[in-house]
Amino acid sequence: MVKKEIINLAMFITVTFAALTVDQVSKVFVVKQLRVGESLVVLPQFFHLTYIKNPGGAFGILPYRTEIFIFLAFLFIIMVLLITTFYHDNNWMLSACLGLITGGVMGNLIDRIRLGYVIDFLDFRVWPIFNAADVFITGGALLLFLLLLQSKG
Template structure:
């Protein structure tokens, strides 16, 4: 199951980035729900919220370390479906953004809620995966207390 989640997350991320980059002009913005949600094509040379702009090598190194860490400890992680889903989302998203950084030198972002930094499928998968892990850890901790 985990490999399917990783591959689907990666594939959907790369497909949406391809569609945006080949159908939008750079910085083009199309309202989906005016004043709330737009598709806006941008290049992100930084991390979340645009911090650490131009630190490509750092982000590549961090992604590789995270991937190596997760793969190394994979057998020790819980085997339940939620944990596998969380891990698959986090890994698929990390690989998706890593591929962008290696191939393009930046990450393609396009979901624009106007009050939040512009993001992509990989970012969403990483956040959802980590939120699921936090939920699992919190529930495991409270169950043992």
């Protein structure tokens, strides 16, 4: 039983820090390559890298209310740490899902604490501009939802 818990914890930590690293490295790249508002065409009419500063949450909601997002991020991280510490029936897939979400939350949290806004740059032209952390949060949440659906069936 202890071995399974160690593997699950290792999965959580590995995925969390992998997602966090990808997010932060991608943001450093964008900041070094582009000026705010500048766009680089990757696939014409489909995908651009566009550097913006997002002072709000998803879709720019609650702009300049950074303290709310910092509080919610810390609350989420504490909840996940409690789950991974005390919920021993978890599996590696649950650990991976929580790791993706946590890595994304930590990536945006670092931006908010350090800069007061989040660096966004993934621009598909039909959706608000977002970043790698948002991909990890959304993807992890979707996978978690599917995992929970599967466990109910």
